[in-house]
Amino acid sequence: MLLEVDDLCVNYGRIEAIRNISFTIDEGEIVTLIGANGAGKTTTMKTVSGLRPVRQGTIKFQGQDITAMPPHERPVLGIAQSPEGRGCFIGMTVQENLDMGAYARPDRKSPKIGQDRDRVFGLFPRLAERRTQVAGTMSGGEQQMLAMGRALMANPKLLLLDEPSMGLAPKLIQQIFDIITEINNQGTTVLLVEQNAAQALKRADRAYILETGEIVREGSGKELANDPAVKAAYLGGDV
Structure with missing residues (x-):
């Protein structure tokens, strides 16, 4: 259990x-x-x-x-949470937000962090395209992806x-649920x-x-x- x-x-x-x-x-x-x-x-x-x-x-x-x-x-x-309302650090870039997700990991300076970041970018290609973009300038759907990706960086x-x-939007909802299923499959x-x-x-x-x-x-x-x-x-x- x-x-x-x-x-x-x-x-x-x-x-x-x-x-x-x-x-x-x-x-x-x-x-x-x-x-x-x-x-x-x-x-x-x-x-x-x-x-x-x-x-x-x-x-x-x-x-x-x-x-x-x-x-x-x-x-x-x-245990890691992607909260209601997303809670992204709006003044930080996508990559900085993701790195914040790994703050509590004892191995946060190891190569494994880069591997997990690559996993997040694989699940959310939009984040890879926008890794240097400030989170506050992203759409709601992109911020939701970022919140989920940040939680995954804790390696939960x-x-x-x-x-x-x-x-x-309905099309993006379907995509988010497909990604949730893939996260579980992984x-x-x-x-x-x-x-x-x-x-x-x-x-x-x-x-x-x-x-x-x-x-x-x-x-x-x-x-x-x-x-x-x-x-x-x-x-x-x-x-």
């Missing part, structure tokens, strides 16, 4: 954002969390990466309890992707938070549905995509 979340509760002040959720991720999987706005998806992601404190419950990564581990230590273990065992298709486990439920379920090995901070349904991506209630609530009646 790569990630185990057990009985997790997270508050924003007195408001319960997540209540008693439990889920697991096995090595090599794509697991997706879907749900409406405010369901607790991003809060779950932030809590796994250490950006939200846990009121109750545990988070284990490769069997190690990381519930109280500071967020800056988690990339060293192998678990890649957290929060709303990677948000605000993108050996990186993925936890995906996504409002595009059709694409997310199509790519996911397993999925969890959140409503008002609780997991209300789980199953394989295919099972949930074919579930009439899920179709009606999240897929517009069809996949």
Whole structure:
């Protein structure tokens, strides 16, 4: 088991954002969390990466309890996040952004960094073309690619992707999801938070549905995509 979340509760002040959720991720999987706005998806992601404190419950990564581990230590273990809203360093170039993704790696001065950068450029040829361009002058789609590439530069065992298709044109959405599948095929486990439920379920090995901070349904991506209630609530009646 790569990630185990057990009985997790997270508050924003007195408001319960997540209540008693439990889920697991096995090595090599794509697991997706879907749900409406405010369901607790991003809060779950932030809590796994250490950006939200846990009121109750545990988070284990490769069997190690990381519930109280500071967020800056988690990339060293192998957890990296591409956040909602991308969060690129807008005054830095593409290559500088990518290099920031490797800041926590003990081997950051080794040739392996260059190899991983080449891997990112292979996945995102647009970034290779724009390696000297300042991130703030790039399109939203290009910045999304950069945020994902920066997270990959941490050489993660678990890649957290929060709303990677948000605000993108349909053609680019398809491309982003194809790249997510390729990242997984290359050996990186993925936890995906996504409002595009059709694409997310199509790519996911397993999925969890959140409503008002609780997991209300789980199953394989295919099972949930074919579930009439899920179709009606999240897929517009069809996949």
